[in-house]
Amino acid sequence: MTTYKEAGVDIDAANNALEKVKKHAKTTFNKHTLSDIGSFGGCFNFPSKDFSNPVLVSSVDGVGTKLLIANLANRHDTIGQCLVNHCVNDILVIGAKPLFFLDYFAAGKLDNDILDNVIKGFSIACKQNKCVLIGGETAEMPGFYDNKKYDVSGTVIGVVERNNMLSNRKTKKGDVLIGLPSNGLHTNGYSLARKVLLDKYKVGVNIDSLGCSVDEELLKIHKSYLNVLSPILDKPWLKALSHITGGGLIENTHRVLEKNQDVKINWSSWEWPNIFKLIQEEGNIKFDDMVRPFNLGIGMVLIINKTNLEELESYLDESNQVYHQIGEVI
Structure with missing residues (x-):
């Protein structure tokens, strides 16, 4: 039986x-x-x-x-x-x-x-x-x-x-993009990261440039932005939010723009976390092929009216929230 x-x-x-x-x-x-x-x-x-x-x-x-x-x-x-x-x-x-x-x-x-x-x-x-x-x-x-x-x-x-x-809100040309840092890869780009890193770096072995092992880095927790953003969700100058997941910064931000709009990103306005530098170096990956699968250190983008930038900066400073002004809507 x-x-x-x-x-x-x-x-x-x-x-x-x-x-x-x-x-x-x-x-x-x-x-x-x-x-x-x-x-x-x-x-x-x-x-x-x-x-x-x-x-x-x-x-x-x-x-x-x-x-x-x-x-x-x-x-x-x-x-x-x-x-x-x-x-x-x-x-x-x-x-x-x-x-x-x-x-x-x-x-x-x-x-x-x-x-x-x-x-x-x-x-x-x-x-x-x-x-x-x-x-x-x-x-x-x-x-x-x-x-x-x-x-x-x-x-x-x-x-x-x-x-x-x-x-329901509308973005317009000249709106400012503010990026909030990610906590590593979050949950996207792992197939490429595994292909590049796991043949060379062993689980549990410290990597000097990361200050931890490859598995510790790749298992970092995907950050929630709810608590820091909740107090400003009703502010009329907050035009849109973009969660940077698969598709990267450009494609995800395009999802919340009006038709015929684009974004101009200042790629030098923040420094990539070391994990992304390591992946690019070890995999000999072109810049364009890093932009789509990875968040590159920016986990959430706020699009705001540029005249209210100082108000947002004041709020984020008081909240001890790191941020970067990374571009604008064009």
Whole structure:
């Protein structure tokens, strides 16, 4: 007699994992959370009285082949944070703040320690971004994934007042671009980075120019910009935000411009972090081929009315937020 466990799916192990998930998720719950982890659906009591004309904003994403670095290093505590922060930044571009987050975790063979670390990362980032880890799915898929491989995706739901949607604002020529620094690669460009670096640099071995090992550098947490930008989302001089992900600075910023507009970037206005210099040098990569896959040290771009530059600079200085004036709309 063949059992489901012998086929590669251990329901008892999954149930044990669920208890760990509940422990982390409950630390993110707030007064609007109506359901527990394990329900067929996550229930959230939307605070409609706090809004006059609310619009729900959603985004779904993954972390790409950054997962392969996590597997090589056997370190899984940053992946969950990266995923939540990436999703939160995407809806922030619309002007939305997160309400709740759902995850999907799939593996060839469920490793409860790996799952625990990933979910712990989700919960840390959810608390930092003031949203609820309201539910998710854990799938064991033998034969589809190798036993040590796993994949994750996440979905965030947020809200913004309709009259404060950044997507309704119009950029114009002369608007100024302000760049906020990234924390390394964030979650993009890993296929190229792996190809260039992993044949030469071993996991766990310090690289002088980085001050850490290649895996420590590549597993740095994707930064969330929610907390620093929330206080100025309703400022009329903030024309647009651009989250610099796959496609790089130029292509992502083009997504929030009006038709027939372009950006003029002063590429010397900030210094690339050493990881990008190392990738370019070791891979003998042309400048144009660095611009598209990597953020090159800029994780979020603010487009503002140039007459309000001093006000923004004053706010960022008071917030101890590093920034660079990197260009303009043309």
